[in-house]
Amino acid sequence: MLRLPNERARPSFGRPPPTQETPPADGVFRPALVNGVTLGSIYGLIAIGYTMVYGIVGMINFAHGDVFMIGAFLSLIVFLALTSIGITFVPLALLLVLFVAMALTALYGWTVERVAYRPLRGSFRLAPLISAIGMSIFLQNYAQVTQGARFKPLPPVVTGGHKFGAVDGFGVNISNVQIIIVLLTVALMVAFTLIVSRTNLGRAQRACEQDRKMAALLGVDVDRTISLTFVMGAALASVAGLMYLLYYGVVDFYIGFVAGVKAFTAAVLGGIGSLPGAMIGGLLIGLIETFWSAYFSVEYKDVAAFSILIIVLIFLPSGLLGRPEVEKV
Amino acid sequence: MTTAAAPSPFPEALKNAFVTALIALGLAAPMMGLVTVQVGGDLGLEPHCPRVAIAVALVFVGRLILNLTIWRPGRVKKVTAISPKTERLLSKTARYLAPAAVAFAIILPFLPGVGRGQIDLGILVLTYVMLGWGLNIVVGLAGLLDLGYVAFYAVGAYSYALLAQNFGFSFWLCLPLAGILAALWGVMLGFPVLRLRGDYLAIVTLAFGEIIRLVLLNWQWFTGGPNGIGGIPKPSFFGIDFKTGPDGFAATFGLTFSPLHRIIFMYYLILALALITNYFVIRLRRLPIGRAWEALREDEIACRSLGVNTVNTKLTAFALGAMFAGFAGSFFATRQGFISPESFVFMESALILAIVVLGGMGSQFGVAVAALLMIGGFEWFREFQDYRLIIFGLVMVLIMVWRPRGLVSSRSPSVFLKEKKAISGSLVQEGHG
Numbered sequence: 065m066l067r068l069p070n071e072r073a074r075p076s077f078g079r080p081p082p083t084q085e086t087p088p089a090d091g092v093f094r095p096a097l098v099n100g101v102t103l104g105s106i107y108g109l110i111a112i113g114y115t116m117v118y119g120i121v122g123m124i125n126f127a128h129g130d131v132f133m134i135g136a137f138l139s140l141i142v143f144l145a146l147t148s149i150g151i152t153f154v155p156l157a158l159l160l161v162l163f164v165a166m167a168l169t170a171l172y173g174w175t176v177e178r179v180a181y182r183p184l185r186g187s188f189r190l191a192p193l194i195s196a197i198g199m200s201i202f203l204q205n206y207a208q209v210t211q212g213a214r215f216k217p218l219p220p221v222v223t224g225g226h227k228f229g230a231v232d233g234f235g236v237n238i239s240n241v242q243i244i245i246v247l248l249t250v251a252l253m254v255a256f257t258l259i260v261s262r263t264n265l266g267r268a269q270r271a272c273e274q275d276r277k278m279a280a281l282l283g284v285d286v287d288r289t290i291s292l293t294f295v296m297g298a299a300l301a302s303v304a305g306l307m308y309l310l311y312y313g314v315v316d317f318y319i320g321f322v323a324g325v326k327a328f329t330a331a332v333l334g335g336i337g338s339l340p341g342a343m344i345g346g347l348l349i350g351l352i353e354t355f356w357s358a359y360f361s362v363e364y365k366d367v368a369a370f371s372i373l374i375i376v377l378i379f380l381p382s383g384l385l386g387r388p389e390v391e392k393v
Numbered sequence: 394m395t396t397a398a399a400p401s402p403f404p405e406a407l408k409n410a411f412v413t414a415l416i417a418l419g420l421a422a423p424m425m426g427l428v429t430v431q432v433g434g435d436l437g438l439e440p441h442c443p444r445v446a447i448a449v450a451l452v453f454v455g456r457l458i459l460n461l462t463i464w465r466p467g468r469v470k471k472v473t474a475i476s477p478k479t480e481r482l483l484s485k486t487a488r489y490l491a492p493a494a495v496a497f498a499i500i501l502p503f504l505p506g507v508g509r510g511q512i513d514l515g516i517l518v519l520t521y522v523m524l525g526w527g528l529n530i531v532v533g534l535a536g537l538l539d540l541g542y543v544a545f546y547a548v549g550a551y552s553y554a555l556l557a558q559n560f561g562f563s564f565w566l567c568l569p570l571a572g573i574l575a576a577l578w579g580v581m582l583g584f585p586v587l588r589l590r591g592d593y594l595a596i597v598t599l600a601f602g603e604i605i606r607l608v609l610l611n612w613q614w615f616t617g618g619p620n621g622i623g624g625i626p627k628p629s630f631f632g633i634d635f636k637t638g639p640d641g642f643a644a645t646f647g648l649t650f651s652p653l654h655r656i657i658f659m660y661y662l663i664l665a666l667a668l669i670t671n672y673f674v675i676r677l678r679r680l681p682i683g684r685a686w687e688a689l690r691e692d693e694i695a696c697r698s699l700g701v702n703t704v705n706t707k708l709t710a711f712a713l714g715a716m717f718a719g720f721a722g723s724f725f726a727t728r729q730g731f732i733s734p735e736s737f738v739f740m741e742s743a744l745i746l747a748i749v750v751l752g753g754m755g756s757q758f759g760v761a762v763a764a765l766l767m768i769g770g771f772e773w774f775r776e777f778q779d780y781r782l783i784i785f786g787l788v789m790v791l792i793m794v795w796r797p798r799g800l801v802s803s804r805s806p807s808v809f810l811k812e813k814k815a816i817s818g819s820l821v822q823e824g825h826g
Contacts, residue, residue, distance in 0.1 A: 124592045134424070141423050144438045171419050183794045190538055191797035193592060194750050197540075197743050198789025205782040210425045218436055321739070325603070328596060363611040370600035370607075377597055378585050 094236040096358040097351070102242045102311060104350025105249035109304040110327035111334065111342035112256065113173075113297025119273045119337030120293050121185075126196035127176055129324015130203035131298050135169040135305030136315045137207055140216055142168075143309075154221060158306075165306060166299040173298020176203075177291055200320075207317040217314045245307045252303060253343055256296070260339060265292060273337065322366065326353075329373040335386020344384060406460035414453035421448045491758050498664055502657045509653060512660050516728065518768045519660070520721055523667040525748040525760040526674055527717030532746065533755035534674075534683065535710035536690025538595040540742055541602025544582075545575040545715035547609060547737035549722020554622040554732055555615075564628035564727050568720060575719025576712040583711035587704055602742055610734040621733025625726050630658060659728055666724060670717050671757055677713070686710055687755070747785075751792050753799030763800060 110132050117125045142164045146157045180195045225239035260266035268289045271279040280286045308323075309315055330349045334341025349369055356368040376383065426445040427438045498519075502512055524546065531539045552571040556562040562570070586597045609616045616622070627635065635642045635655040642658075643650035677683045685706045688696045697703055726732050744767070752763030767785075774781040792800075 118592075124596060137429075138423055140429060140436075141427050141438065144429060144436055145423075145427060148438060168419065168423055171416065175416065175420060180790045180794070184797060187797040190532075190750065190754075191793050193538065193595060194747070195790050195793040197746070198786045198793065200786070201740070201743065202783055202786030202790065205779070205786060207424070209779045209783060211429055214431075216429050216431075216436060325596075325599065329600075332593075332596075361611075364607070367604050367607050370604050373600050374586065374597050377589055377593055381589065381593070 092358045096354045098236060098238055098242060100351035100354035101347060102245050102350070103354060104330075104347035105245050106304045106307050106311070106346075107323070107327050107330045107349050108343040108346025109249060109252065109300045109307070110323060111330040111346045112339060113301050114328050115331040115334070115336050115338065115342040116269070116293050116297055118331070120269060120276075120290055121181070121192075123181070123192045124196065124328065125176075125181075125294075125297070126193060126324070127180070127199035127203055128297065128301060129322075129327065130200045130207075130320035131169060131173050131176065132301040132305050132308075132323055132327075133207060133315070133317060133320030134172050134203060135165060135298070135302030136309050136319065137211055137216075137305070137317075138168045138302065139165040139306040139309050140218060140315055143218070143221070158221070158310075162303065162306060165302045169302030169305070170295040170299045172203075173294045173301070174291055176298075177294040182287065182290075200324075204317055204320060211317065213317065215314050215316045218309060220313055222310055241310050245311060248303065248307070249343075252300065253339075256300070257339055259296075265289070269293060325373075326366075326369050329369060329376075332373060332383055333376050335383025337387070338383070338385040341383055341385035402461065406457055409460055410453050410457040413456040414449050417449050417452035418445070421445045494761070495668070502660055509656060512653075512656050514769070514772055516656075516660050516663055517772075518765055519663040519667050520725060520728075521745065521748060521768050522761050522764040523663065523670050523721045523724075524718060524745045525752065525764050526667065526670045526757060527714050527721065528745050528749050529755065529757065529760055530674055530677070530686070530717070531710050531714035532749050533760070534678065534690065535686040535707060536754075537707060537710060538592070538746075539598045539711075539714070540595045540739070540746065541582075541598035541600070541605075542714070542718060542745055543737045543739070543742040544602040544605040545579060545718035546722040546725065546741070547605055547734075548575045548578050548715075549719030550726040550732045550736070551609065551616060551622070551722075552719065553723035553726045554625050557626050558622060558624075564626065564723070568723050571723035572716040572719040575722065576716035579712040579715025580708055583708050587707045587711075599739065599742070602737075602739060606734050606737050606739075609737070617733070619733060619735075621731055621735070623731045625730050625732070627655065627730070628658075628662065628727055663724055663728075666720055670720075673713075673717075674757060682706065682709055690755075747789050751789070751799055756799070759800050 110128065113128045113131070114125060117123065117128070139161050142161045143157065146160055151157050151160065176199055180199045181192050184192045184195055220241075222239075222241045222244060225237055226243070227237050260269060268279070268284045269292075271282070271284050272286055272289050276286055279289075305315075308319065326349055327346065330345035331342050332345070333348055334343070334345030349372065352372060353365050353369050357365045360368075422445055425448060426441055428441055429436050430439045431437075498515070501507060501515055524542070528539065528542050531537050531542070549571040552574045553564065553567040556567050556570065557564070582598075582601050586594060586601075589597060610619055612618070629635070630642050633640070633642050633645055635658065637650050638644065641650065642648075642654055648654070678687070685696070685701045688699075688701060689703060689706055693703065696706075725736070729736075748763045748767055749760055751767070752759035752761070771781060771785070774784065777784075
């Protein structure tokens with residue numbers, strides 16, 4: 065029988081990371097809220113990659129989840145490399161990891177587009193999706209072969225936390241990692257919104273999104289714009305990968321698949337093609353998942369997230385902030 | 394045009410290959426060159442320079458050769474990778490090749506040099522051929538991208554396993570039941586999502602597939618969870634069991650007992666199931682419903698304008714595709730004797746879909762060839778356990794880039810005026826939908 069890599073016991077999204085203790089006085093609601101927002105930030109950053117690509121090219125970049133996984137691996141590798149050459153001051157190391165991993169992952173994103181999608185532009189509609197599935201399988205097994213199939217546990221890099229609103233046990237503990245993740249997400253969101261709304265690149269992107277042929281006629285380099293969209297998406301996915309690494313302290317080659325599907329769910333929920341929509345969708349999916357785990361069952365949290373996708377697509381096909389699709393003959 | 398004045402393409406090609414190699418270095422150096430290893434309790438890095446060098450050198454040489462041959466500047470690009478003439482010839486040979494292939498499949502177990510291993514491989518290939526033909530209804534004929542096909546396969550397998558374990562039903566009773574149950578699931582899952590199109594439909598079917606797998610994994614008391622269900626009974630030969638006793642298969646037919654009898658029987662069983670699937674699909678294509686499927690694939694809006702009930706058309710495609718997956722699933726359960734959610738992961742759906750798409754959507758013969766190549770190739774590369782999935786992914790991308798319509802992609806109309814003319818799939822413009 066075919067043996068394909070599949071289910072193993074692995075830490076997964078939505079479960080609080082092992083390094084974090086939940087003080088019993090907090091109850092369930094507040095930790096779930098904080099975890100949900102953190103997790104939602106990570107989903108949101110991945111979802112932006114899906115939503116931008118879908119908006120412009122009109123295809124699901126199925127390999128995006130695996131680009132996120134590659135980003136997490138690259139962050140780990142760069143971090144270890146920096147430690148081995150003696151950069152141990154954590155803020156500096158993390159800043160360097162952020163930029164180097166972003167650049168390297170962006171290169172992966174660019175290459176994926178160049179190799180697997182660009183030759184298929186204008187081809188029949190299932191071809192890019194099949195090619196993307198092939199790319200996803202390739203990246204997953206590439207990481208498995210080159211880095212090994214075992215978990216890579218990283219001891220917590222950023223430790224400590226703060227207690228907020230400590231009025232007789234009604235406070236909530238927020239760890240420094242969570243603060244970093246949320247702040248970084250907000251900063252990146254602001255930066256990318258500005259890029260899309262203010263720069264020439266953003267204008268070109270919006271033009272391609274509305275009408276690719278017309279944009280090309282008016283002198284927009286469509287291929288370049290699409291490439292840069294993939295680069296931006298991959299860079300954000302790499303940040304999400306770094307956050308995942310810091311938050312859970314563990315990576316393996318399989319994290320991309322589930323994260324990818326959930327981030328796509330987030331993009332659809334928020335309305336595909338919309339940047340704030342992707343972020344809101346990410347937060348909602350993160351919250352739904354952590355609250356489901358906290359109040360119902362951890363086993364069925366993925367079922368909950370996937371069911372949300374189906375329900376949204378049936379009743380609200382254009383998402384929360386999306387424009388309805390217009391049918392043209 | 395004068396060709397003598399053209400500058401040598403070599404320096405340009407070399408420069409281009411060099412840039413590509415630099416990019417490959419950037420990609421490979423961190424991922425392949427620095428391996429995270431656990432030293433004691435801590436993670437460390439282990440440099441692996443040679444394989445980075447090999448990868449970069451391969452990319453450089455490969456790109457250089459491509460630049461000088463296929464991507465040479467000024468080379469006239471053909472519209473199709475295979476000319477319509479060859480394609481016609483291919484489809485004509487396919488007409489004679491198909492009966493030959495069936496005849497070969499029938500005599501395979503009795504050919505000299507064919508042992509248990511080969512028959513087992515044959516069973517495996519035929520299972521995927523059958524699944525491919527079933528999915529061909531949904532993807533190839535109706536043009537609905539289904540990424541969760543394995544869910545119906547799982548429904549079929551678990552239906553048989555649970556019915557046999559809890560009620561002692563026999564395989565022959567469960568086979569139609571499993572098909573019906575899977576078809577019901579197909580309708581249930583299909584109904585709400587049929588308004589969706591293209592990529593959205595794909596992602597929702599993927600979600601459905603994952604939900605079914607997760608439920609099978611977590612519904613411990615009913616499905617056995619990750620431990621699966623074991624001891625699934627084997628089918629009998631019309632009531633005669635394959636056993637050593639006096640009322641066994643061997644004794645009844647005056648043969649000496651051999652465990653191979655059961656394997657050969659299983660082989661013929663799946664061959665028959667696959668051929669029935671094939672016959673059904675070919676006949677269905679000629680029915681009004683089959684023509685509606687193909688019209689739907691080519692252009693949904695035109696289809697609706699002409700009064701085709703798209704909801705019913707899509708639902709029947711989903712249900713019939715799911716039914717054949719259900720049959721295949723109950724066969725899988727009885728052959729393995731043990732099933733667990735591990736056999737029904739997304740990768741299986743991707744594999745079946747790859748078989749359909751690479752074979753040329755809608756072409757029965759192409760699907761069979763693709764199944765043989767892929768499953769056979771998988772077994773062939775068994776020693777390279779780790780690398781074969783990498784190659785699998787890469788081959789999927791390359792075939793899509795080379796022939797987006799699949800290996801056998803001719804479209805032959807089911808209704809024609811004077812002469813039946815097959816045309817290449819690459820010449821067909823696809824409508825929205």
